[in-house]
Amino acid sequence: MRIFRDRAHLEEVLGGVTKWERTLGALRAGGRHLGVMYSVGDSLTTMRARTTAFATDDLVARRRYQCVLSPVDGDAAVEVAPVATLAPAGPYSDLTDRRYLCGDARRHTIRRGAVLVIGPDEAVRVLPVPDTTVTVAYVTVEGATFPNK
Amino acid sequence: MKPVTFRNMPLHFTDSSSAGAFDAHDWENPALTGRHRLPARAYFFGYDSAELAGAMDRRCSRGFVDLTGAWRFRLFDHPARVPAKVLVSPAVGWDVVRVPHLWQVDGYGRLQYTDEGYPFPVDPPRVPAENPTGVYQRTVVLPEAPPGERVVLRFDGVESYAEVYWDGAYVGMTKGSRLSAEFDVTDVAHAGVNHLVVKVLQYSDGTYLEDQDMWWASGIFRDCYLLTRPKAHLADFHVRTHRLADDRAEVVVSVSTVGRPEVICEVYDGERLVASAPVAPGSDATLVVEGARFWNPEDPYLYDMRLIVRGGDGTVEHVPHRLGVAEVTIVDGRLLLNGAPFMMHGVNRHDHDDRRGRAVGMARIERDLHLMKRHNINAVRTAHYPNDPRFYELCDRIGLFVVAETDLETHGFANVGDLSRLTDDERWQAAYVDRIERHVLAQRNHASIVMWSLGNESGYGRNIPAMYGRCTELDPSRPVHYEEDRDAEVVDVISTMYSRVSQMNDLGEHPHPKPRIICEYGHAMGNGPGGLAEYQRVFETWDSIQGHFVWEWCDHGLVATADDGREYHAYGGDHGDVPNNGSFCIDGLVFPWQEPSPGLLEYKQVICPVRVAYADGVCTVTNRRWFTGLGDVVVTLETLHDGRVVGSRTLTPGPVPPGGSWSESVQLDVAAHGETHLTARVLSTAAHAWAEPMHELGRYQVLAADRPRRPASAVPTGAVTARAEGTSLLVTTPASDRFTVDLLSGGLSWHSHGRELFQEPPRVGFWKPLVDNHQQEHDELWAPRLLPLMQTSTREVSWHERDGAAIVTVRSRIAPPTLGIAMQTVLTWTLAADGVRLAVTGEPVGDYRDIVPRIGLSFAVPGDLRRVDWYGLGPGENYPDSRSAATVGRWHSTVDEMFTPYVVPQDCANRGEVRWMTLTDPHGDGLAVRAVDSGPFAFSAWPYSAAAIDAARHRTDLVPQDRVTVNVNHRVLGLGSNSWGSEVLDSYRVRFEPFRFALDLRAVSATAPHHTEGLAA
DSSP states (O other): OEEESSHHHHHHHHTTSHHHHHHHHHHHOOSOOTTOOEEETTTEEEEEEEGGGTBOSSEEEOSSEEEEEEESSSOEEEEEEEGGGSEESSOOBTTTTBEEEESOOEEEEEOTTOEEEOOTTEEEEEEOOTTOEEEEEEEEOOOSOOOOO | OOOOOOSOOOSOOEEOOOOOSOOSOGGGOTTOOEEEEOOOOOOOOOBSSHHHHHHTOGGGSTTOEEOOEEEEEEEESSGGGSOGGGGTSOOSSOEEEEESOOTTTTTSSOOEEESSSOSSOOBTTBOOSSOOEEEEEEEEEEOOOOTTOEEEEEESOEESEEEEEETTEEEEEEEOTTSOEEEEOTTTOOSEEEEEEEEEESOOGGGGGBOOSEEEOOEEOSOEEEEEEOSSEEEEEEEEEEEEETTEEEEEEEEEEESOOEEEEEEEETTEEEEEEEEOTTSOEEEEEETOOOOBTTBOOOEEEEEEEEOTTSOEEEEEEEEOOOOEEEETTEEEETTEEOOEEEEEEOOOBTTTBTOOOHHHHHHHHHHHHHTTOOEEEETTSOOOHHHHHHHHHHTOEEEEEOSOBOGGGGGGTOTTTTTTOGGGHHHHHHHHHHHHHHHTTOTTEEEEEOOBSOOOSTHHHHHHHHHHHHOTTSOEEOTTSTTOSSOSBEEEESOOHHHHHHHHHSOOSSOEEEEEESOOOSSOOOOHHHHHHHHTTOTTEEEEEESOSBOOOEEEEOTTSOEEEEOTTTTSOSSOOGGGGOOOSBOTTSOBOHHHHHHHHHTOSEEEEEETTEEEEEEOOSSOOSTTEEEEEEEEETTEEEEEEEEOOOSOOTTOEEEEEOOOOOOSSEEEEEEEEEEEOOOBTTBOTTEEEEEEEEEEEEEOOOOOOOOOOOOOEEEEETTEEEEEOTTOOEEEEETTTOOEEEEETTEESOSEEEEEESOOOOOGGGHHHIIIIITTTTGGGOEEEEEEEEEEEETTEEEEEEEEEEEOTTSOOEEEEEEEEEEETTEEEEEEEEEEESSOOSBOSEEEEEEEEETTOOEEEEEEEESSOOBTTBOTTOEEEEEEEEHHHHSOOOSSOOSOOOEEEESEEEEEOTTSOEEEEEEOTTOOEEEEEESSOHHHHHHOSSGGGOOOOSEEEEEEEEEEOOOOOTTSSOOOOGGGOOBSSOEEEEEEEEEEOTTOTHHHHHHHO
């Protein structure tokens, strides 16, 4: 898990790689419907919505697309834990790239404008903060060479 | 060359040299889309009688003169080198070519293949000055035309720029390679001998808009012909249909005419007139069809519509049209056809013939469409240009949704960092709009067209809304698609390409207000695609996802002949073409010789329109069609005990409606020992032009029971004798089989029934010939770690005797050169009187834990062991993520038949979930392999070595060897479709991690009857 102060910080550290450039583009994008998932190339899917739309009972781990979250208009709260420390609450699904897990996790507050990047070996649970809108992107774990547009 | 002025031109013509932004040649001026070309119109013909019209054979239409066939031809290397005299009179000594054709395919100039890059410097609108120019000459003998009759010359496809001359007079010019073009030649055509010349330039400004992923080739590649029209005639018509009720439809017809003829529209249902009305130019005529039968791809019912056109001079022209009553609407974000939702199970289809390139004949097109129907496909995207006008008629008749794309792609601008350069350049707007305008006007009367598509991979910019505006102006009744309008700012259907399985789930779970399709996915390059079943499960989960189109239909290989006379199929680079994209055009579900690949069989199964499930003694049949019932469907059930059919019955679900299910109690005869499978085959009794009655729609299988097997009867076999001799261990069985173990390498030889069973000893391996869909993994993971070069170094071989067997333990390290990563393996051979048991374990060393192509064993057996029997998934090739079309059974084949002839040789022939397999010679002698505690295995058997397959670039590079290569794999990596798209799904990844497996191997003989029973256990 990494928390970047803001998009500029993310760009400073991860910029120059197609998928992260696209992530930055997704975080900046406006004019889209709330609660509608969009995609940018093959790199990611992204949606802007209230945190309640992303909230789950269990922690969620993704293997092929890592979760990126950035609060838009308030602070967000998440719980994060290494997958290895958690117990499965269900099997992994290729269809959703999700595995639900349960166990102890550490709570983090993500400040407005900050960017949370969850690693593929971690699970995250978005906690409902009704007044906060976040942009979430699911970004490919594939490496630096990504020839698809 | 300046155009000559026509004396008169009563038909409207376009000369769109309106903008002054470009002042170069006509072929380098995108503001100029044609000269003297007649306005686009619907594809129709006029006939002299109702009887002739009924046959709809254009050869019998008014004044039809077929201009295909022999033309004199010469290729010049520059347009300015064409002598003026060849426009005036026949040339002597020119070659004769058969039109339609592509001149490069006929050996003139050079073929080149690129996916997206332009084959010349990017300098729009300029193209190479050395612009290959083909000049076609043809003598046309015409009768005297009736007074007032107009003579029209029509081309259905010329690439990329054509100037037309008639008896030396300039007739006109056209661009837009895959768009029809017509010229009025009345004033130059005359009775007797006429001299027709077409000057075709390979490149034009239009080329920048025609950068589709295909061969660069040019010429008159579709039919051309003459037709005549009466003095007063129908210029165009537009018909729309609306569903008023379940059995009532409205047909709205509008016409444009020349010379004020009277027009009457009649609609027939067979011989029965169901509606008629006069149609006045400039206003709509509305006809109502009572008891209407609506068109859909499952029941492509067509009415016969006739427009009877009466001129003031007494001429009567009959214009037929096959009318499908079909209305596409979008309600609450869902596409509906005649009020019903649907999903398009589609493919992207290029025009391709392996001997003629894009000059594809109608017989081949029809077979393409029949093959689609036979494989449950219900939709086709015309990637990425309009097709021959008759294509749409076929789709109306056969029943296929068409995503009708126009001739537009500027993909090569991605290479100069600005994909949208032309798309956002207003100076190109006329050219963009021209391409959708001519397309829509030509095809809009076809029931099969479910939506328009503005083009492919051309970025986004101001010219897209302009195209959309013109498209919806000409046809307000259909939605519009364009994938690069990624957020659906203007288009009606949102679309992506190559989004992965879970991404499609994300998009479906949180849907856009507009309906969604995935216009390309499942890149079918070489062996694959894998993962289609998972895609399908996602598509079927979300109502908003209403179409999916596999890339692509057919490999674009072109027939070539090797030095030894054998045929192979060429791709990029094979003609000395540089740059090229190699075999990226060999990416179809159908081989170039128009036969299905294993990928098509997989796709057929995952989109099977009838589902069969079995649980708790009940068999449930579900109708996954969208418009029709299951009245034509029967389901045969077979019960198998350890792969042998022991019983069967047939179910007849009856007219189960779309989305409905039907259930029947099924009492299974469960085997007391071993496995019981239930296999259901879904058959359709309906006869079609594209399929015989009782053709199979799909098959399903469940493992109904898996009970402990009956213990094999103990047959006293005695003990082996073992002794070391030098660096060898010699083991002899009571039946005189002899094993020899090299105590240095651990290699095993096995002499049985008078011969060596192993031509190459078994070795553990992780590599197999690279499949196209793993190229990116190869480049990123495997090549840097030198996995194809892994070496085995045996550290220790020890042996002892126990319970009458010799037990040999071989400890090895399998590792690539130069690096520290490795797999430490232990092979434990138990050499017994009744055969061999091999146990293998592996423990990785170093930090690499990512994917490998396989974990398994390879060896070679004598070349006459070519018959293969197995109990496992079959009968066809299958892989862990591409096995929907396979069922568990007892199958047999031969090594040669099992080798899939991919255009680019690569790993193939895998059979998974195998309990046992045998390789035998014509006498029944050979080798058997049986799974033991570690579960089923996968195997492949090739007539070539792995190295030879890996090295081969074409099928003719492969030379049969005197042995059979056998791979018995514990795990095989899924295929995925990452030649362009989806990486292997996580569940099908084989990682460089600890493993353990075991196998039994036995020599089998026709005279040793015990083996079959033993293997079945």
